[in-house]
Amino acid sequence: MENSEFLVELMNPIHFIPSEYDFVFFDETLQEIILLSKNIIYCVSLDHKITEIKIPKIGIENQNISQIKLSPNKKFFAIIQKNDPRFYIFSVKNENENENENSIQIKYLPKKYKDKHFVPISFEWLDSNEILFITTFSLEHHHLDLKKKTVQKIGAYSFVFIHCYLYQPQHKIILLCTDLNYINIRGFQFRINEIIQIPKFQLDIPVKEMYSKIKTNSNQGKESIEYKIRSNQNNITKSISIIQLYNKLYCTHIMIDESIRELRLYRLSKHTPHRDVLRLPKIGSGFSVNVVDNLLLIHNSEIQLSILYDFGPHKNGNLSFAFSIKPFVPFEEKIFIVENGINLKKILGNNENQNQNQNQNENQNQIQNQIQNQIQNENENENQNQNENQNQIQNQNQNQIQYQNQNQNQNQNQNENENQIQIQNQFKYENQIQNQNQFKNENQNQFKNIIQFKNTIDLYKPEWKHYQPNFVFDPKDGFLFHFELDLKSVALCVENLSQFEFLLRRSNCKNVALDVIKEIIAQYKNISIINWIFDLLNKNYSLALSKATETSLTGLSSQKSQIFQLQNPKNWNQQNIKRIQKTVSPNNPKSFVVIDQEDIYYEVFEKLHKNKIVDEKFLIVVITEYIRSLTSYNIEVSLMICNRLIDLFVISNQLHKLFQFIQHRVFKDSFEIANKLIGMQAIDPKCRNFGIDILKRLDNKQEMFDIFLSYGMLNQIMKHFTQDELVVFFDEDKLKIFKSKLLKSNNDLQIFTISKVFSELFKEKYDNLKI
């Protein structure tokens, strides 16, 4: 990876001027920026579409709004007002007056319980007509009754006190911190008509680092609540996230203190969460987490580094593999600017000055080396001090990572299942998020009159808010980015097979992977590597084919039985699912993108051949290896590949090898192949024999007859078809063809004999067609 380019980049920046709006935030449920200005809500989607929603006069000043969120269908919005114990739900203003008759205005005041006032903390839209109210003491799940214009409680849970919460809209999971020390975590998943409790678990926080709740009084003298961390003044929600990696959900907790610098991952499932620990570098602070294409991306804002971790094909359920990235360059993409809800221009950004880049890279490399050395030393020391009971799996390969399963001492009050990962060696912390991260607008003169736009953007800012899976929202400067893996750069890094596996585990990697395969072949690399790659691809292809068959037999309904079922992302319609079933494997770390025969044929073999990148003989070897691999996984070789191989054998004058293939039935018998071979009889008469053999095996006399006739094989027609068959197979047109071919033969004896037979056979049927 040393020569790699930037592996992760910020994509599709959306910019707005925060000062122009009364209320600005990123809605995780809608995955849109919400901009409130006067009585209009602008929803800016990731694909740069702006929806303008007018809100009716509700008698609440925008300045007093503490929270506002639109329902998923954008027909309703809910509000919490500052210093007001009620939740409000309204319909949006609709141009259609008739529909306005159905508009609702709901005020909901949580009931008092044992003299406790339920102060609203927040709310989340679970669905277009289901909402979850979160108060200081309860979770209340309500249904929006449009007829009665009220909310109906579906379910509720009471707690001693809810200190903070974390909601993950994709899977409708909420995690609550219900004790003063922020140790105990309660979790719920909301599904249709049911709420599933996630087993309780504890965050492993040393006593001295406990968090505390600080109560403050607002200007109006009413009670409001803020949550602060005593040690570093960060909000606890910043250190906890809910992420999904390879179809598994985790609660991550970044634990930083004087002696511990770890990312802890609590696997959320129907069982008690299993804890894994990932050691973080000893340098830097301000860690935050994102997920990019099933890779864990940990940002270190102090030293402006980001690290990618891949928990790919892990053993025994442990986390297994860490992967590093290099700095990424932002703003190669076009920036999308929003002003007052109107798309103004797309301004092309540029990378900063090269010299500056170089200097900064050098500095970063120094930091990276420093971190790398530190980690190596740390691991060496730790190795020496390891408990005898530790089960170590050490990989001697320097580029690998050491995993340790620690059976921790119960006296230490630690989870018995803790698994600790140590990144031992050669781990490269060259993973700088762009230090050279300042954006300059080359076209500023052009736009300076239109927009007051700050020419540079600082990255790794403390104001950045990281949303899952891969969003960064900058409410101060008005930016929304999302991280994306730069697959082309990843592809450039592919130097060994494990890195190729890594590439194949990425979604949408198909084209890039095909380019890599093409490149490997073009370089005439060792055929063993090509074999390995084909086997890898076809293993997954075979699995996908068998799964597709199973699915078509059993239907998708059977999958619904899982208690902790993950839901499809919202944009997955049935058509998409079909496409995914065909092309992309499920989020299984052990499976990869499905690259089928069509992909390989058109993107690799055809391009290599047409552009004359490799010679025919080598291409034959490669295609043969591909066929071997397909065959070993019992996948039928497609006709186009067979045809291409036959053509290559002919071009390269290796017909004897083609005959061996046919003899060993490497190609499945088909009329197309038979026809092709018979058509090649001028090149070598043996081709005809092999073609006829195939026709025999296919046992379709009509097809055989047509092919014989088309190639003028009159003797064969007369010899191998009974008179009854001839009467059936010959129609008027075919008889004409036969007649013309017979006359062309200039063989008097043949013409005489056959015409005699035919005059008898077709006497009644085609009297006028006597030969």
Next chain:
Amino acid sequence: MQDLNLSKFHSFFIYNSTFSKSEETETDKIIFYYPETTTLKEQLQNVGLIEALTAYSLSFSNKKCNSLHLEKNRYVFFEPEKDYWLVLIISNPFTYKMKGNEKIQKFKFNLLSDQTLLQILKNSYRIFYMFYQTFNDLVQKNSVLYLKSILAQFFPFYLSNIDFSYSSIENTVWTALDGIQFCSVHKNLYLRIKCLMNQVKSNFPYVKNSMLLFEKNLVWSSFETEETRNLYHFMCSQVLGQYKSTKSKEFGKEKPTVKLENKESTVFSYQNLILGIQNLVADIKEEHFLTGATLIENKVVIKIPTIFVSESNTQKYQLIIYKSRNLFLLLFLENEAPNLNEISFYQKLSTLIRKEMQSICELLNNGQDEDEKIDQVFNYIYFNSINLSVKQCLNEKRNFSLTDVIPQLVAVSDELLRKKSQIPDEIDNPKTQYLRFIIEREIPFEIISQSKKSVWIVGKKTSNHVFFLIFDQKNVNLNSIEEEMEKFSSALFKDYFFD
């Protein structure tokens, strides 16, 4: 037939009439004569006979004749290069008949097959060419004397490896068919083998071609069919001539102790090469090189023969043979490929192929047993001229003895195989017109023959296939033979189009 004395080798000679300019130098035309003990007078008589015959036959046909049938001997002659004639004389088999008190030899002059004997001559030239190229080349590059010395070195040893007794199908019909016995492998295994070969070529770019034999069955060859046949013949008749299947557990225990002559000589000796390989083939060691880096008397000796695979392919190869149990891998390297004299090359090669060869061998061993179970119904010999595949299946529980059947089989095959070769060059007459007619229309030849011991042999030849079916039922008529033929054809040709 029990008292039949089998045919015997009589003599073999090579002559070139152009080497003799006058009667005084008449002996110069004889380049090689075996046995050496033959008197000069007899040598000249035999050469003169063939010279006269070949010249005389041109008066009747544009094709020189190639055999002479006499009461006691059968002569076959073959001209591989212009003016160079190879002549083989075989004594006909005979029985003794008592005439009064006198025991008289009665020769069976129709029991030998010209096709077979001619093929023996052709094969001998093919193998000679593999190691020495053409006679003319040797003369041009060196001298006639040099050619004579090479022939004297090559042919006595080569001929000593050939069985002229006409006692087995291999030495008779099979030789005449000149086919290749293929090992039937499933496509997955075939592709796996192909993959191994690709890997070898990829790791050792000097490897240009390869061939794989499982015992005497061809599994894989990267050469064209004709070249493959030459090499196959070389391996089966010379290298593996004495080879027995390892399925017999006793194999390898009786290691032949052949003393090699002139071991330290730097001059290439065909005899030394073949004897050396044969010794190694018989070695009980499971994996080792037969040529290349071989272990001889605990000493690593690197010897790589150079060969030409066919007259149409002028490429010169260095041949490395690797044996893994009963699997033989032949690698043909570019001539003067580097590193071939380094042990590390062989170690690296062995490391690459060893495991896979073992695995393939295991699969082939298992697959062979399966195959043998299938063909237990019919007794037949089959030849496919498209891929030169030859197959023999003789039921172990058959009711006839091969010794009884072979002469009849030879006669049928000789008649059947003669047809095609005769037609194109013969002068037009009603018979050839008829033959041409049926050949053009791909009408099969069929010969049905019954021996005195009620063994029926049906020989059938189509444009691409030849087969001989042997029935041992008694009291059968032609109709039931026809039915039996139908059954056999539908079983054997269920996957092939049979004209």
